[in-house]
Amino acid sequence: xxxxxxxxxxxxxxxxxxxxxxxxxxxxxxxxxxxxxxxxxxxxxxxxxxxxxxxxxxxxxxxxxxxxxxxxxxxxxxxxxxxxxxxxxxxxxxxxxxxxxxxxxxxxxxxxxxxxxxxxxxxxxxxxxxxxxxxxxxxxxxxxxxxxxxxxxxxxxxxxxxxxxxxxxxxxxxxxxxxxxxxxxxxxxxxxxxxxxxxxxxxxxxxxxxxxxxxxxxxxxxxxxxxxxxxxxxxxxxxxxxxxxxxxxxxxxxxxxxxxxxxxxxxxxxxxxxxxxxxxxxxxxx
Amino acid sequence: xxxxxxxxxxxxxxxxxxxxxxxxxxxxxxxxxxxxxxxxxxxxxxxxxxxxxxxxxxxxxxxxxxxxxxxxxxxxxxxxxxxxxxxxxxxxxxxxxxxxxxxxxxxxxxxxxxxxxxxxxxxxxxxxxxxxxxxxxxxxxxxxxxxxxxxxxxxxxxxxxxxxxxxxxxxxxxxxxxxxxxxxxxxxxxxxxxxxxxxxxxxxxxxxxxxxxxxxxxxxxxxxxxxxxxxxxxxxxxxxxxxxxxxxxxxxxxxxxxxxxxxxxxxxxxxxxxxxxxxxxxxxxxxxxxxxxxx
Amino acid sequence: xxxxxxxxxxxxxxxxxxxxxxxxxxxxxxxxxxxxxxxxxxxxxxxxxxxxxxxxxxxxxxxxxxxxxxxxxxxxxxxxxxxxxxxxxxxxxxxxxxxxxxxxxxxxxxxxxxxxxxxxxxxxxxxxxxxxxxxxxxxxxxxxxxxxxxxxxxxxxxxxxxxxxxxxxxxxxxxxxxxxxxxxxxxxxxxxxxxxxxxxxxxxxxxxxxxxxxxxxxxxxxxxxxxxxxxxxxxxxxxxxxxxxxxxxxxxxxxxxxxxxxxxxxxxxxxxxxxxxxxxxxxxxxxxx
Numbered sequence: 001x002x003x004x005x006x007x008x009x010x011x012x013x014x015x016x017x018x019x020x021x022x023x024x025x026x027x028x029x030x031x032x033x034x035x036x037x038x039x040x041x042x043x044x045x046x047x048x049x050x051x052x053x054x055x056x057x058x059x060x061x062x063x064x065x066x067x068x069x070x071x072x073x074x075x076x077x078x079x080x081x082x083x084x085x086x087x088x089x090x091x092x093x094x095x096x097x098x099x100x101x102x103x104x105x106x107x108x109x110x111x112x113x114x115x116x117x118x119x120x121x122x123x124x125x126x127x128x129x130x131x132x133x134x135x136x137x138x139x140x141x142x143x144x145x146x147x148x149x150x151x152x153x154x155x156x157x158x159x160x161x162x163x164x165x166x167x168x169x170x171x172x173x174x175x176x177x178x179x180x181x182x183x184x185x186x187x188x189x190x191x192x193x194x195x196x197x198x199x200x201x202x203x204x205x206x207x208x209x210x211x212x213x214x215x216x217x218x219x220x221x222x223x224x225x226x227x228x229x230x231x232x233x234x235x236x237x238x239x240x241x242x243x244x245x246x247x248x249x250x251x252x253x254x255x256x257x258x259x260x261x262x263x264x265x266x267x268x269x270x271x272x273x274x275x276x277x278x279x280x281x282x283x284x285x286x
Numbered sequence: 287x288x289x290x291x292x293x294x295x296x297x298x299x300x301x302x303x304x305x306x307x308x309x310x311x312x313x314x315x316x317x318x319x320x321x322x323x324x325x326x327x328x329x330x331x332x333x334x335x336x337x338x339x340x341x342x343x344x345x346x347x348x349x350x351x352x353x354x355x356x357x358x359x360x361x362x363x364x365x366x367x368x369x370x371x372x373x374x375x376x377x378x379x380x381x382x383x384x385x386x387x388x389x390x391x392x393x394x395x396x397x398x399x400x401x402x403x404x405x406x407x408x409x410x411x412x413x414x415x416x417x418x419x420x421x422x423x424x425x426x427x428x429x430x431x432x433x434x435x436x437x438x439x440x441x442x443x444x445x446x447x448x449x450x451x452x453x454x455x456x457x458x459x460x461x462x463x464x465x466x467x468x469x470x471x472x473x474x475x476x477x478x479x480x481x482x483x484x485x486x487x488x489x490x491x492x493x494x495x496x497x498x499x500x501x502x503x504x505x506x507x508x509x510x511x512x513x514x515x516x517x518x519x520x521x522x523x524x525x526x527x528x529x530x531x532x533x534x535x536x537x538x539x540x541x542x543x544x545x546x547x548x549x550x551x552x553x554x555x556x557x558x559x560x561x562x563x564x565x566x567x568x569x570x571x572x573x574x575x576x577x578x579x580x581x
Numbered sequence: 582x583x584x585x586x587x588x589x590x591x592x593x594x595x596x597x598x599x600x601x602x603x604x605x606x607x608x609x610x611x612x613x614x615x616x617x618x619x620x621x622x623x624x625x626x627x628x629x630x631x632x633x634x635x636x637x638x639x640x641x642x643x644x645x646x647x648x649x650x651x652x653x654x655x656x657x658x659x660x661x662x663x664x665x666x667x668x669x670x671x672x673x674x675x676x677x678x679x680x681x682x683x684x685x686x687x688x689x690x691x692x693x694x695x696x697x698x699x700x701x702x703x704x705x706x707x708x709x710x711x712x713x714x715x716x717x718x719x720x721x722x723x724x725x726x727x728x729x730x731x732x733x734x735x736x737x738x739x740x741x742x743x744x745x746x747x748x749x750x751x752x753x754x755x756x757x758x759x760x761x762x763x764x765x766x767x768x769x770x771x772x773x774x775x776x777x778x779x780x781x782x783x784x785x786x787x788x789x790x791x792x793x794x795x796x797x798x799x800x801x802x803x804x805x806x807x808x809x810x811x812x813x814x815x816x817x818x819x820x821x822x823x824x825x826x827x828x829x830x831x832x833x834x835x836x837x838x839x840x841x842x843x844x845x846x847x848x849x850x851x852x853x854x855x856x857x858x859x860x861x862x863x864x865x866x867x868x869x870x
Binding site: 043179274278 | 545
Binding site: 108 | 769
């Protein structure tokens with residue numbers, strides 16, 4: 001089932017000025033409910049515009065965005081309600097922290113939603129747990145924290161609004177492998193527990209392969225390809241055509257197949273290729 | 287005798303609690319950021335300093351450039367003890383002239399509103415003649431591949447381009463060592479590739495000693511030597527092939543090996559030992575093909 | 582959007598005006614401003630207009646750009662004109678008399694010329710200065726013109742460096758403000774509704790992150806500058822050294838003629854022979870405004 005559908009959406013920046021620039025050109029794509037969909041593409045391919053648009057920050061120049069079949073711009077005055085339903089974690093979200101304590105900052109969104117203090121408190125607790133923030137940290141000033149911790153607080157601030165759709169623009173940028181795993185693993189838990197839909201923008205194909213169910217590839221203001229992770233990463237050449245990589249291990253698997261070594265399975269994660277090789281060895285009768 | 291450009295002896299550093307800087311990510315300032323680091327880096331080497339966020343690797347870089355002063359230990363740059371108490375301001379600038387530094391955020395290191403003026407900033411500070419500044423600016427822009435942007439405004443460039451301008455600004459000072467302090471962390475893959483290409487060119491063609499402080503394994507694999515810092519200590523030091531052989535230890539430190547290596551390691555754990563030397567993608571492919579074709 | 586504004590922007594080019602020394606342009610601008618305020622009759626305004634048109638043509642800036650630059654000040658122009666129309670008294674019968682409002686011929690003439698004065702001022706100075714001079718050249722020019730003040734310990738270089746850095750970071754901070762506003766909007770912040778106090782309160786989630794980030798940027802920039810051996814203007818040289826050329830001298834002569842012309846045309850009316858002074862054309866041209 002589709003949670004969000006984008007229908008023939010176009011968007012032009014600074015329309016009617018010399019700075020005019022088409023960011024999205026007749027884009028149609030759907031995001032499945034309860035799945036993590038990766039959004040990949042070069043800087044300037046339009047993915048960042050698309051992400052802002054899902055959150056109602058930009059209004060399509062033409063076309064519609066349907067959330068559960070309902071046009072989000074049907075009542076423009078109520079667009080802020082859409083923002084509670086579609087949460088957006090921006091790139092380097094730590095710069096949005098401002099309140100006296102981590103607890104207050106995470107509660108900013110829920111409080112804007114008009115929830116009771118008791119409800120806000122519950123939401124804060126829940127969100128903090130998701131991203132691994134302990135009680136002691138909740139009382140600290142967000143400015144005392146390290147960069148990685150700030151990142152987690154910022155993400156918790158969005159999760160606390162309990163959005164049905166969570167859109168994240170490079171949530172793991174600049175983090176080391178362990179930091180990436182913690183944050184992206186938290187997303188998987190969020191999806192499982194809340195039956196939420198996640199849209200994840202990332203440059204890391206390795207992360208895409210590990211955490212996503214589906215992938216949408218953007219190029220030159222349009223959707224270039226979309227499909228399951230397996231479909232998208234099974235052919236390295238298709239992505240190479242627009243200058244994007246597949247995970248290194250998928251390249252290796254693809255090279256092996258070119259050499260006539262018939263591997264089968266999920267050939268885009270280390271684990272998947274390992275299994276395929278073991279299975280191949282078994283088949284070859286050794 | 288080989289020319290040792292950087293040497294540290296028993297180097298240690300502890301941030302003052304309270305006003306101490308935290309590391310950009312996951313920094314814990316209550317523990318010593320560095321302890322007992324003994325390293326020798328030869329002129330012309332291309333070294334990657336690898337470590338997770340908050341491992342102390344950035345502190346190490348800042349010590350070499352005299353942004354921070356060591357708590358204990360000695361640092362010698364080109365044979366000169368930079369921890370000497372009698373260091374004057376002029377001496378400090380002499381060190382900085384030799385050791386250039388490119389930072390993480392490309393926006394926060396560009397001073398001027400025109401690219402070439404920014405590149406000229408360093409040489410201007412050195413008090414060089416105008417013709418010499420002009421020559422260096424043109425040369426540096428050419429090396430960084432930014433000549434055609436010389437009269438552009440920095441804020442209109444992409445992240446990768448900004449970073450190349452920052453690099454040109456350092457090259458124009460003709461340092462012997464350039465430290466890249468997580469200079470690729472905020473860039474997209476294309477920008478990262480551009481910066482890495484320049485690093486290699488600077489090292490191979492201009493003979494500049496390059497230190498790349500990073501947590502990207504694939505970047506480290508491209509260097510001639512990898513130093514792994516964990517909890518403020520040097521854990522591993524050697525050629526990429528030697529360092530990445532220790533996959534288990536890297537995992538314990540919250541790091542990984544490049545995916546090809548991870549794959550070979552995973553197979554090895556299943557009792558399929560293929561080739562412990564292979565590291566780069568092509569090597570892994572070749573090793574796998576060789577092994578799998580035999581059966 | 583703030584980034585779309587043309588007024589005050591620099592348009593790179595190679596025209597005669599672009600190539601003038603920034604100091605010359607600064608001095609010419611001051612001369613020009615003085616001249617616009619000295620202008621006191623139609624003939625001087627004619628001279629001003631002709632010179633402004635000539636300047637624009639010499640600068641190679643397109644008419645479209647000039648018009649776009651005028652757009653944001655149209656309101657001020659109209660406002661000034663209206664104020665002058667209503668507030669200028671006159672001799673003889675008012676053209677319109679309604680309730681307490683009386684409009685005289687003098688008021689209309691004054692309104693037209695006041696608006697023209699502002700227009701000339703904006704077009705002339707922006708063509709001479711901001712459109713054709715890079716901010717950094719401008720800063721260098723100011724630094725150089727003010728350098729005599731260094732003798733009495735005025736930190737001219739520091740001010741110039743501050744100006745350069747401000748110019749460099751304005752676009753960055755504008756972008757950042759937009760980013761932070763969007764981020765807080767995503768968290769349900771509302772900047773448009775409510776009373777004054779509520780609106781002011783709504784700014785806190787923007788201002789705090791903006792300040793935090795600006796301080797961080799300043800700190801990092803300072804470190805980066807030190808690493809590039811910056812130590813004030815001690816022993817510092819410059820890539821671009823300002824030097825007056827032949828054409829600067831020519832322009833100084835032109836501007837002297839220009840302001841001389843404005844002054845002469847302003848006072849000459851009283852000394853004209855009677856038969857010339859009584860012609861209609863003369864009376865119109867030298868009508869005191």
